[in-house]
Amino acid sequence: MRARTAIVGIGQTAFSWSSGRSETALAVEAIRNALDEAGLTVADVDGVVRFSEESTSASELVDLMRMQPLSFSADEGTGGAFGPALLGLADLAISSGRARVVVAFRAFNGRSMRRLGRPSSATLAAEDTVIKAGGPSPIGGEFSGPYGLLAPAQVFALWTRAYMERFGIGEAQMQQALEAVVVTERRYACNNPAALLREKAMTATEYALSPMIADPLRRADMCLECDGACAIVLAAPEVAADCRQRPVYLLGTTQAIIPGYQQLFLMEETLPPRVPQAVLGSQFRQLGLSITDLDVLGLYDAASCCVIFDVESIGICEPGQGVAWVLDPTIPYNTSGGMLGETYLQGMNQSIEVVRQLRGTSANQAQDAKVGLVASSGVISTTLLANEDVSA
Amino acid sequence: MIVPEPSPETAPFWAAAANHRLLLHYCPSCGTWLHPQIALCPCGSQSLEWKEASGHASLVSYTVVRRTPFPEQVAVPYTLLLVRLREGPQLISAVAGVHYEWRCGMPLVAEFDDLTAGENRWTLLRFVGTSIGTG
Numbered sequence: 001m002r003a004r005t006a007i008v009g010i011g012q013t014a015f016s017w018s019s020g021r022s023e024t025a026l027a028v029e030a031i032r033n034a035l036d037e038a039g040l041t042v043a044d045v046d047g048v049v050r051f052s053e054e055s056t057s058a059s060e061l062v063d064l065m066r067m068q069p070l071s072f073s074a075d076e077g078t079g080g081a082f083g084p085a086l087l088g089l090a091d092l093a094i095s096s097g098r099a100r101v102v103v104a105f106r107a108f109n110g111r112s113m114r115r116l117g118r119p120s121s122a123t124l125a126a127e128d129t130v131i132k133a134g135g136p137s138p139i140g141g142e143f144s145g146p147y148g149l150l151a152p153a154q155v156f157a158l159w160t161r162a163y164m165e166r167f168g169i170g171e172a173q174m175q176q177a178l179e180a181v182v183v184t185e186r187r188y189a190c191n192n193p194a195a196l197l198r199e200k201a202m203t204a205t206e207y208a209l210s211p212m213i214a215d216p217l218r219r220a221d222m223c224l225e226c227d228g229a230c231a232i233v234l235a236a237p238e239v240a241a242d243c244r245q246r247p248v249y250l251l252g253t254t255q256a257i258i259p260g261y262q263q264l265f266l267m268e269e270t271l272p273p274r275v276p277q278a279v280l281g282s283q284f285r286q287l288g289l290s291i292t293d294l295d296v297l298g299l300y301d302a303a304s305c306c307v308i309f310d311v312e313s314i315g316i317c318e319p320g321q322g323v324a325w326v327l328d329p330t331i332p333y334n335t336s337g338g339m340l341g342e343t344y345l346q347g348m349n350q351s352i353e354v355v356r357q358l359r360g361t362s363a364n365q366a367q368d369a370k371v372g373l374v375a376s377s378g379v380i381s382t383t384l385l386a387n388e389d390v391s392a
Numbered sequence: 393m394i395v396p397e398p399s400p401e402t403a404p405f406w407a408a409a410a411n412h413r414l415l416l417h418y419c420p421s422c423g424t425w426l427h428p429q430i431a432l433c434p435c436g437s438q439s440l441e442w443k444e445a446s447g448h449a450s451l452v453s454y455t456v457v458r459r460t461p462f463p464e465q466v467a468v469p470y471t472l473l474l475v476r477l478r479e480g481p482q483l484i485s486a487v488a489g490v491h492y493e494w495r496c497g498m499p500l501v502a503e504f505d506d507l508t509a510g511e512n513r514w515t516l517l518r519f520v521g522t523s524i525g526t527g
Contacts, residue, residue: 134397157455165496
C-alpha cells in the first residue's frame, strides 16, 4: 500500500439561506458529525487544518470541543483555489507522522453574514454613495473597483468572452454549453435530500429566462450563496482500518499557484488562466494512473463556465472542446448538485460527494466508481481519491 | 461612485492621470513595461521608472454588466473592458451602456475622464475605438 492517508469520516450541517447560528457553531456541528460517522471521538483528533479566512481558529476549537492537545494545525490559502490543497495538507501531516487524525473543515455563513462580492469591508460600505477601492484585489481593488469590476461573476464573464473569441465559439453555442452544466447539476440536486435546490430542477426554457448578470453569464450560472459547514476526517491507514466507514484513500495532491489566476489584469496571461497540464500529468504518471481511470469528478463550479474550462485544464478534453464535452460528459461530475444546486462551501461539499461516490452511497451513484478527482477553482489544486489503493 | 484609493507606490500613476498622462512602470535595464502595481521586473531589477505610455491598446475581453451588488454606487448597464496596452501591461476599464458592437482584438485609444464626488476628485481612463492601428 502506498497511500498514507485515508478519508474516514464526512460530516455536514443543514444547508440554509440563513443558519441563524455562528460559523463557529456550524463548524463544531460538522466536525462532530464527521467524527461520529467515522466512529471516532473528539479525543482521537490531533490535527486541524482550515482555510485562512475561516472565522474559528484551531485553538478555539480545542477549547470549545475539549480536544486533546493538537500536534498539528495549519491554514491553507483563501477560498476556492485551495480545498483539495487543504486535504493535501492533512495528508502531509499524517504521512510525516506529525498527526494521526486530522479534521479539515469549512464553515461559512455565505448568505446571512458575508456575501462574496458584496460590501463587507470598511472600504466598501454599502451605505456610502462614495466608496473607496484600494489595494491589489482583482475585485474591488484600486485598479478594478473604480471601473465597476466588483463581483466574481464579472471576472468569470471576462474569462468566458476571451475563451469564446479564442476558440471561435458563438453566443448560441456558449449558451447551450452553459445551460447543459446548469441543467445537469440542478437535476442531480433534485435527488440529493441535503441540496438547497432539491425541489428546483431547471429546464432549458427556464434557464433562458434566468436574468443576465454579466453577459454571457446568467444568475443560474452562478453558485449559490448560502450558509452551512462541511468537515472531513482524515487518518492514517492503521486508524482507518478500525473506523466505521469504508476508507477512501488519498492518492495524491497537486498545487500550482499560477500567475494571472487572481490578478487577471496584472499579468499578460491568456484567459482563462491555465495550470500547466504537466502538473497533473506527472501526478498521474507517478501513481501509474491516467485520465481514463477517472470514474467521477468534483469540479469547482463557482460559475458554470468553470466546469467547461476545468475539464480542458485537467486534460479530459482538448482546449476549446469543453463546450462539446458538457453536452455529453464522459465522466459524471458534481453529482450532489455542486455549488449550483447543493450548497456553496467552496468545494468542500464536492470533496464530500466524491467520497460518497467512492463509498457507493451517492444519491446519484456513478457505476462502479473507484477513482475520483476533486479539482479546485482553476485546477489550482487537486486531490486524487480512490476506494482502494490503486496506485502503482 | 467608487473612488480609487492610491497606495504610496501607485500615487504617481493617479497624479499623472489627473494631468491626462498615462504612466506605467518601465525597467530601464531590460526595456520591459509593467503594470503600476508591479514593483519588481521579471529581469530582477527593482529600479523601475515611471514612463509615459502611448495610450494605444487593444481589447482583450469585455462583458456587459446588467446587475450589480452596488446599486447605490454604480449605474447599470455598463460594459467592463480588459485592455492590453501596446506596451504590454493590461488594465481594466469600462464604458457606460451596452456595447455589443465591440470585438476582442479591436484597437482602442485611451482618454481621460475627470470625476468629482463631494471632496473627491479623480481621473479614470476610458478607452474608445479607433481606426488607427495599434502597431
